Amino acid sequence: MDKERMPQELRSRVERSEKLQERIRGCLMGGAMGDALGYPVEFMQIDKIHSRYGEAGITEYEKDPVSKQALFSDDTQMSLFTANGLLYGQTVSVLKGNAEPPRYYVYLAYLDWLETQRGSEHGGSIGGISWLSDIKDLWNCRAPGATCLDALYSGERGSTENRINHSKGCGGVMRVAPVGLFLRDQDDMAVATEGAEVAALTHSHSLGFMPAAFLAHVIKNAVNGNGQVKLNDLVDRAKETIEVLFAQRKHLEVFISLIDKAVALAGNDASDEENIAAIGAGWCGDEALAISLYAALRHEGDFSSAIIAAVNHSGDSDSTGAITGNIVGAMVGYDAIEEKWKEDLEIKETILEMADDLCFGCLIDPESGYDDEEWRRKYVREGMR
Numbered sequence: 045m046d047k048e049r050m051p052q053e054l055r056s057r058v059e060r061s062e063k064l065q066e067r068i069r070g071c072l073m074g075g076a077m078g079d080a081l082g083y084p085v086e087f088m089q090i091d092k093i094h095s096r097y098g099e100a101g102i103t104e105y106e107k108d109p110v111s112k113q114a115l116f117s118d119d120t121q122m123s124l125f126t127a128n129g130l131l132y133g134q135t136v137s138v139l140k141g142n143a144e145p146p147r148y149y150v151y152l153a154y155l156d157w158l159e160t161q162r163g164s165e166h167g168g169s170i171g172g173i174s175w176l177s178d179i180k181d182l183w184n185c186r187a188p189g190a191t192c193l194d195a196l197y198s199g200e201r202g203s204t205e206n207r208i209n210h211s212k213g214c215g216g217v218m219r220v221a222p223v224g225l226f227l228r229d230q231d232d233m234a235v236a237t238e239g240a241e242v243a244a245l246t247h248s249h250s251l252g253f254m255p256a257a258f259l260a261h262v263i264k265n266a267v268n269g270n271g272q273v274k275l276n277d278l279v280d281r282a283k284e285t286i287e288v289l290f291a292q293r294k295h296l297e298v299f300i301s302l303i304d305k306a307v308a309l310a311g312n313d314a315s316d317e318e319n320i321a322a323i324g325a326g327w328c329g330d331e332a333l334a335i336s337l338y339a340a341l342r343h344e345g346d347f348s349s350a351i352i353a354a355v356n357h358s359g360d361s362d363s364t365g366a367i368t369g370n371i372v373g374a375m376v377g378y379d380a381i382e383e384k385w386k387e388d389l390e391i392k393e394t395i396l397e398m399a400d401d402l403c404f405g406c407l408i409d410p411e412s413g414y415d416d417e418e419w420r421r422k423y424v425r426e427g428m429r
């Protein structure tokens with residue numbers, strides 16, 4: 045990136061974005077950290093977690109014995125591919141003036157992610173739209189959700205109007221934080237809508253996509269708040285949007301009352317374990333979001349305590365860790381996150397790179413002739429659709 049050579053408009057955008065860079069990094073890296081903390085205990089009951097890690101539960105990364113790295117799961121993989129699809133779509137639009145909505149390109153990126161699930165022995169460039177396919181460490185099967193796999197294998201592209209299954213799993217919400225980051229300059233309704241549609245590519249039940257709309261909304265406003273907002277206010281604001289956007293949807297009330305319950309529990313004296321058990325296990329989208337909001341509200345401003353609370357329960361620990369990490373990371377910013385979570389997280393340079401790409405957006409400007417070699421290498425693909 046060469047700011048000196050940039051046309052004025054692009055340079056102003058980049059300079060505006062620089063102020064939010066740390067929060068965007070906090071959101072994407074925070075998600076990977078919470079995911080990596082929770083991944084080893086995803087399928088463990090709380091009693092087993094206690095007997096293995098002690099009364100406080102798992103409080104540090106359990107690193108891979110071979111690579112000595114903390115490994116993240118499908119949640120982070122799919123979040124990264126979400127970002128890749130969004131940025132590819134933006135580049136198409138800049139270069140070709142095309143009008144497809146972001147969700148369309150995210151779907152193409154998910155098809156690339158699906159390829160990576162064949163495992164590392166197949167790793168390599170596949171000629172899709174995603175430069176992430178070139179990262180060998182992403183060619184790993186890390187307990188991907190059956191709904192995501194089935195939906196993508198089916199060849200049918202779901203939407204909030206085109207139901208392809210009945211799933212309300214959390215596989216929709218756990219991957220949409222980048223939508224809030226990427227669309228941070230759009231209005232609340234547009235961000236919530238795109239969050240829902242990105243989740244509905246694979247999850248057709250309203251409790252699968254409404255939480256994604258909610259999360260994208262919270263993330264957008266957390267990042268723009270730049271440390272000056274309270275999470276409680278962001279939750280209230282998201283509720284207002286969601287209640288309008290999904291006024292006609294079944295399960296809206298069920299969803300909102302679970303969010304209200306999480307907010308209320310965050311203010312009581314009971315333990316995190318008791319409170320989270322009262323919300324649910326997090327396998328479904330609404331429960332995963334509610335547990336994450338609970339942990340983020342209860343431990344507002346304290347990244348480490350929030351992700352530790354979010355993963356120590358009998359349910360979907362990596363997804364609740366990931367979503368909590370996204371939210372709290374966006375609230376506190378990358379620099380406020382303890383070093384111990386940054387060390388030994390696998391492919392952290394790639395995650396930071398993707399965060400910065402989300403931060404600055406397409407760095408090619410055909411009108412002025414400004415070009416960026418790195419951007420072109422990643423986001424301009426052969427046979428660009």
Ligand SMILES: [Mg+2]
Pocket residue numbers: 117118119186187362363
């Ligand atoms: Mg996972």
